[in-house]
Amino acid sequence: xxxxxxxxxxxxxxxxxxxxxxxxxxxxxxxxxxxxxxxxxxxxxxxxxxxxxxxxxxxxxxxxxxxxxxxxxxxxxxxxxxxxxxxxxxxxxxxxxxxxxxxxxxxxxxxxxxxxxxxxxxxxxxxxxxxxxxxxxxxxxxxxxxxxxxxxxxxxxxxxxxxxxxxxxxxxxxxxxxxxxxxxxxxxxxxxxxxxxxxxxxxxxx
Amino acid sequence: xxxxxxxxxxxxxxxxxxxxxxxxxxxxxxxxxxxxxxxxxxxxxxxxxxxxxxxxxxxxxxxxxxxxxxxxxxxxxxxxxxxxxxxxxxxxxxxxxxxxxxxxxxxxxxxxxxxxxxxxxxxxxxxxxxxxxxxxxxxxxxxxxxxxxxxxxx
Numbered sequence: 141x142x143x144x145x146x147x148x149x150x151x152x153x154x155x156x157x158x159x160x161x162x163x164x165x166x167x168x169x170x171x172x173x174x175x176x177x178x179x180x181x182x183x184x185x186x187x188x189x190x191x192x193x194x195x196x197x198x199x200x201x202x203x204x205x206x207x208x209x210x211x212x213x214x215x216x217x218x219x220x221x222x223x224x225x226x227x228x229x230x231x232x233x234x235x236x237x238x239x240x241x242x243x244x245x246x247x248x249x250x251x252x253x254x255x256x257x258x259x260x261x262x263x264x265x266x267x268x269x270x271x272x273x274x275x276x277x278x279x280x281x282x283x284x285x286x287x288x289x290x291x292x293x294x295x296x297x298x299x300x301x302x303x304x305x306x307x308x309x310x311x312x313x314x315x316x317x318x319x320x321x322x323x324x325x326x327x328x329x330x331x332x333x334x335x336x337x338x339x340x341x342x343x344x345x346x
Numbered sequence: 347x348x349x350x351x352x353x354x355x356x357x358x359x360x361x362x363x364x365x366x367x368x369x370x371x372x373x374x375x376x377x378x379x380x381x382x383x384x385x386x387x388x389x390x391x392x393x394x395x396x397x398x399x400x401x402x403x404x405x406x407x408x409x410x411x412x413x414x415x416x417x418x419x420x421x422x423x424x425x426x427x428x429x430x431x432x433x434x435x436x437x438x439x440x441x442x443x444x445x446x447x448x449x450x451x452x453x454x455x456x457x458x459x460x461x462x463x464x465x466x467x468x469x470x471x472x473x474x475x476x477x478x479x480x481x482x483x484x485x486x487x488x489x490x491x492x493x494x495x496x497x498x499x500x
Contacts, residue, residue: 194379198371202387207486210394214493277467280376288381289471289478293449297425300478304422307485311415314492 149190157183170221171213178209191254195284350399357399364392372479376468382475386482394490402494411491414484421481428454428473449474 160180167173181204188197252259269291270283277286288296372385397405429449436443438455446453451470456463464472 195381195384198380198384199387202384202391203486206391207387207394207490210398210490211493214490214496218496277376277471280468280471282376282378284379285376285381285471285475286467289474290451290467293429293451293470293474296474296478297429297449300422300425300481303485304418304481307418307481307488310489310492311418314496 146190153183153187153190157187168223168225170216170223173223174209174212174216177212178205181205181209354399357395361392361396364395365389368392372475373472375475376471382478383482385475386479387486389479389483390486390490393487397490397494402491406491409487411488414487414491417480417484418488421477421479421484423477424480425474425477428470428477432470 157180160176160183164173164176164180167176181200184204185197185201188194188200256262269287273283273286273290274281277290280286368385368389371380371388372382375381375385393405393409396408428451432446432450432453433448435446435453437446437450437453449470451467454469455466456469457465463469
């Protein structure tokens with residue numbers, strides 16, 4: 141019986157990733173392009189799962205394939221679904237992309253082999269985290285969680301604050317106004333109006 | 347609205363499992379892969395799916411925007427509050443009463459229902475991850491509402 145060869149899954153997924161990327165660039169129908177980015181994210185999630193990173197795969201599947209695709213579709217519903225044909229020559233952008241891509245590939249040649257225990261990322265800050273974690277955290281086996289929430293809790297607090305700030309910023313820019321004609325406006329304004337009416341009544345009593 | 351019976355029924359069947367999986371990822375994150383961020387986006391995607399199939403007003407009934415707006419801040423407050431709580435509680439196993447540092451979960455140790463309620467580091471991580479989960483869920487839903495609530499201007 142032959143042992144399972146990981147390349148049986150790896151090569152098709154990477155090939156599909158490349159094909160999808162080309163398709164996103166080639167297709168002129170923006171709805172189709174958005175769908176292709178969703179497929180790309182889903183393939184990316186599968187790839188993360190092969191690389192033994194299930195948490196990243198969850199995130200990629202939910203954010204990349206799910207929420208961001210929906211947000212792009214929502215944007216397309218407001219703008220338009222056809223890309224304007226470009227008249228500029230594609231030669232300069234092609235050259236820039238080729239040089240950048242070549243530089244990135246050249247950069248990977250220096251990187252340690254995948255999963256190499258002697259790679260700097262596994263030697264620094266301290267491999268002892270993996271051994272200490274179970275005892276320090278009183279039996280919690282997930283080292284990723286204990287590093288993120290325990291040893292580096294302050295860091296994660298900052299990250300949560302970043303998400304909070306992003307949400308507030310989007311809300312400030314895009315929040316529907318009360319005067320606009322939105323489907324939920326009556327739900328929202330009725331609550332506000334009730335408040336205003338209550339205030340008026342109070343004032344009247346004085 | 348055009349009704350797609352198959353999509354509506356499949357969505358109705360799927361959403362409880364998506365939410366359950368989100369809760370599993372949230373509360374089992376200390377033991378298996380997962381955590382607050384992953385759980386947050388999974389739960390948010392359930393709400394997004396619901397509002398795509400049943401319409402935005404229906405989703406606003408399930409998750410009212412004003413509640414979600416409050417939750418955006420509540421999650422971050424829970425996280426920071428856990429940190430401050432450990433500053434006002436004494437460190438265990440010390441002769442002189444010294445309060446813990448910011449986010450020093452050891453100060454959260456208690457002897458109330460041991461073995462059932464999480465304590466110590468586990469309690470700290472539990473609360474912190476819950477805070478992350480609440481904030482991420484709320485932010486994702488609020489961004490979706492902000493996009494979906496707009497109409498074409500011209």
